[in-house]
Amino acid sequence: SLKMYSIIHIFYNTIYDEDEVLLALAEQLGNFTMLVGGPEYVHCLLPPLESLATVEETVVRDKAVESLRKISQEHSPVDLEVHFEPLTLVMPTLRQAAEDKSWRVRYMVADKFSELQKAVGSEITKNDLVPAFQNLLKDCEAEVRAAAANKVKEFCENLPEDNREQIIMTHILPCVKELVSDTNQHVKSALASVIMGLSTILGKDNTIEHLLPLFLAQLKDECPEVRLNIISNLDCVNEVIGIRQLSQSLLPAIVELAEDAKWRVRLAIIEYMPLLAGQLGVEFFDEKLNTLCMAWLIDHVYAIREAATCNLMKLVEKFGAEWAQNTIVPKVLGMANDPNYLHRMTTLFCINALSEACGQEITTKQMLPVVLKMSNDQVANVRFNVAKSLQKIGPVLDSNALQTEVKPVLEKLATDSDMDVKYFAQEAISGIQSLL
Incomplete structure (x- = not known):
């Protein structure tokens, strides 16, 4: 249309304008498809954009390349053949942009390369x-x-x-x-x-x-x-x-990452451990990686200990309760006697995470006695976490264990000298009431 060609003529005249105007033009032309009459006429935007992609100002060329990418996607297959295939309009510009003296322009081309590839x-x-x-x-x-x-x-x-x-x-x-x-x-x-x-x-x-x-x-x-x-x-x-082809090289890499000085690196490898365990299999895991997973439970960074606890739960979901009973649970419960109260608390956090996946029998026979014994711990933080744990594992236990074993301990904790222990014990009593 006459109106469309008038707009294009104005674009050409503007090419010699101030850098600020050129920048705005280079940025906005990529959005002009409907303004020039839709995809049928979008090829009319190629000449001004080609000119903008050759101006001296780096940021203008940068935006012109981005707009070229945008409009190239809006050409119909027929227009692609007519306007792009001859390589007289866009390809010289793209080649020039890919070799531009400014690294920012080359970076933009590299960053948008897949879109350009699909378009041409x-x-x-x-x-x-x-x-x-x-x-x-x-x-x-x-x-x-x-x-x-x-x-x-x-x-x-x-x-x-x-x-x-x-x-x-x-x-x-x-x-x-x-x-x-x-x-x-x-x-x-x-x-x-x-x-x-x-x-x-x-x-x-x-x-x-x-x-x-x-x-x-x-x-x-x-x-x-x-x-x-x-x-x-x-x-x-x-x-x-x-994955077996990589397993021998994987192990040293995993161990190094697991012991990396940056805790965020250690955290990242923990998060991939369930995936690795599933791919490497239970035998390889038990032989090579089990010790690592247990070591994370006593890391000096809380976020690592927390992630390690979550990791154990995912491993039990993957390998099953029987595996947990023979491999993980004894080691977790052994930490209940650790001199460091933070490690004793980690035992409780693990029990909270594992009880549902391990099921009622393992929770009742192996985990519950340890939690009940820890109610006498000298550290108040451990005692109030015992109360929280008893509330957490309550739904996994049968009503008899709740009535005869859990409730009496919670009632004793509800009279504790520490205010926090009292509070969480009372909360737990209220929490398990509906299960009795």
Whole structure:
């Protein structure tokens, strides 16, 4: 329409305006699809955006690339062929942006690479985006390499199926191998968060021959975040080759992370332990990882002890009550006699978490006697946690145990000299009343 072409003419005249105006224009043109008449006419926005993507001001080029990405997604398949396939409009701009002198512009291209790839189709991806992506993976700026590394799995998934494997093996994997030993930990960490996903794309044989050595190298990386990202994505490789291939290298990596000086690293590995246990199996777990899980229960950081308690509950849900009775419960109950009152309290927290998963018999015969005995503890904090525990495990116990064993102890605690013990004992008595 005449109105539409008038708007485009104004855009061209504005290209020579102040930087502030150019920035606003570069940012807003990506939202102008409906204003120029819808997807049918969206190609008219390409020339002004192409010009904006070449101006001197970095932030303007940055926003122009983002707007190009937006409008490229709004072209119909036919328009893609007509306006994008010739590569005379967008590809020179994208190539230029991917090699821009400003790292921020290159970063933006890397960060939005998957969207650009989906928008331009398989032929342009194969001929133009693959070389551009290689360059971004080798960029001199770590931020750009990290952004590109983060897109490796997505980029490979979106490659044309007929020659996907050949492109990855020939063009992408050599870059990935270099990034595994990158000097920047953020780059290595970004890669570690996605590299395991390549195993499902490349299949069993390629994974064993080409990817497995990279996984093993990253499991030994000096940076804990790299090791953690590999471990947190083990399910991908487990589906393809089975986790046993990694088990010998996994163990030292897990142990190091479990004992890392940063408590947040220790916390993260605890949260992946149920997943690891399920994949490695009960025998491997009992032999190699059980001791670690118990050690976390006496960590000096409360958040670790709390997470370790939750971890035990998930392990019991995975391996069953019989396993818990033979493996976990005796060790937990043994902590009731620990000289450190914090460790004695951890026994109570574990009982709270495990009672339901372990069931009535184990709770009544093994756990309850220990809780009742701890009601005589010299530390008030332990005694009021006994009251809270008795209320917590109450629903798992039968009414006879509640009436003859639990209630008398709670009534005794309700007359305790400590105000907090009294309060929680009275709360527990009220809480179990409906169960009697």
